[in-house]
Amino acid sequence: MDALALEASGKKLPNGSSITALPPTTPAKRKPAKKAKKAVVFFEVEILDAKTKDKLCFLDKVEPNATIGEIKSMFHKSHPQFYPARQSIRLDPKGKSLKDEDVLQHLPVGTTATFYFRDLGAQISWVTVFLTEYTGPLVIYLLFYFRVPFIYAPKYDFTTSKHWVVHLACMCHSFHYVKRLLETLFVHRFSHGTMPLRNIFKNCSYYWGFAAWMAYYINHPLYTPPIYGEQQIRLALIVFLFCQIGNLSIHIALRNLRPPGSKTRKIPYPTKNPFTWIFVLVSCPNYTYELGSWLGFTLMTQCLPVAFFTLVGFIQMTVWAKGKHRSYLKEFRDYPPLRSPILPFVL
């Protein structure tokens, strides 16, 4: 998948002499008469705008082992408004973005490399987005739980529900989002640092909007508890907790696949933790468990808006799971064939 290592050969420099650049991995060969020149050929890098083809930046004396990441930093110096995270550098104006780790001399370029630049727009870090989008539901749900004024009729302000399932639901919902916040801070290892800024508005609208919609009904003075009462609530709680632990187990297992600071990708396998044994059947069990948690919560609250939220989330997670499953299959030839993206044997 990485760019092939090519030798830049036979290129003539402006002064008419030609230099052969030796790739660093070849041992010192006995080359005829190519003398005293230490084979460190500096590259020249020109960066053009992918749309207008204007020359934006010219860098000379670039080390052959410079990474795209370093080139981005250099470009940033001449164009301070384009911090590295919002730069997309490609070999072809319509091509794929090069990775920060790609090394200049291993790319199919001559000693004067031409790259195309696209502005990805304002970026925001994944951590920031996650923290914001998860804190919202936590706080918003509590506003409804405590029946803060202007939501329900004034006579209910600051009262509490008489149904104990409503208190349980609040604990579960809050636990879920606290767990997510802690995972964001201590568990997840993100392969991309940033995402486009507009995503935070989109994502927060989704999470915060649904949280408010669900919380409104669950904490409503006219809330109707589940039909099958205690049995239903107990089963729902078991499902919920089971899936929360499962989801956490998967997140930890995925984290352990990747050494700190790296962006390596490996096939996840079941570990000693029984909650990870589901990897035998499913590529993205974190989504499977997440679905299970929300099904549990739906059962617990018997609330249609919660069912809608579960459904929409399931659709989105299925799209993600299918994508991830496909990239696993593409990247690893020995990927276990028994696995389905999100639901064993089904989806």
Add this chain to the structure above:
Amino acid sequence: IETKPEAHGHNYLKRKGPGALATAYLVIYNVVMTAGWLVIAVGLARAYLARGSYHGLYYSIEKPLKFFQTGAILEILHCAVGIVPSSVVLTGFQVMSRVFLTWAVTHSVREVQSEDSVLLFVTAWTVTEIIRYSFYTFSLLNHLPYLIKWARYTFFFVLYPMGVTGELLTIYAALPFVQKTGLYSVTLPNKYNFSFDYYTFLILVMFSYIPLFPQLYFHMIRQRKKVLGQVEDYSKVE
């Protein structure tokens, strides 16, 4: 093969077009729809001539209107299956908004059926659809008269605002009756812990026209420049 001009700029070169069977089916579909809306047009004209007034013409074409407007749901399927190169989401949205007005407003709220605003949007829809479906028919047969192409990309200037006005006035007229009867509304308490206020929903629908209508209108204006502009350029070159 031109089926939906909206696809022009995007799929023009990549599109391979529907197969022979799909083309035959689409021709039949579009012919039937053209005929259907002609029936509605004729029905309106005859009823007007018979009564001598614009009032209450809805009842004379109620059934074919419901049948052919609802039939347009097939167009969403055409996009989903791929025989028409348009966006499923866009087409779905357009068709469902028509179906919503036909069934969830006009049919459901009896009292608005005699409103003149209904005639306003029905007329706009009728003229638009006759032109649009004949446009598709001729395009599929590769014999598109310039007149029809011109009409499609020019009449909308008047028909769009006319239709939107009729639709908004109709929804507005329906509001008091919806509120009074609690039509399609669900209140608490109930075992699904859910509520829905159709009255508020209709008001939100009316507000949604504000961002949506200009976008659609300007999209058509842009399409017009692309489609009709080309022909003008060629004639200049001559």
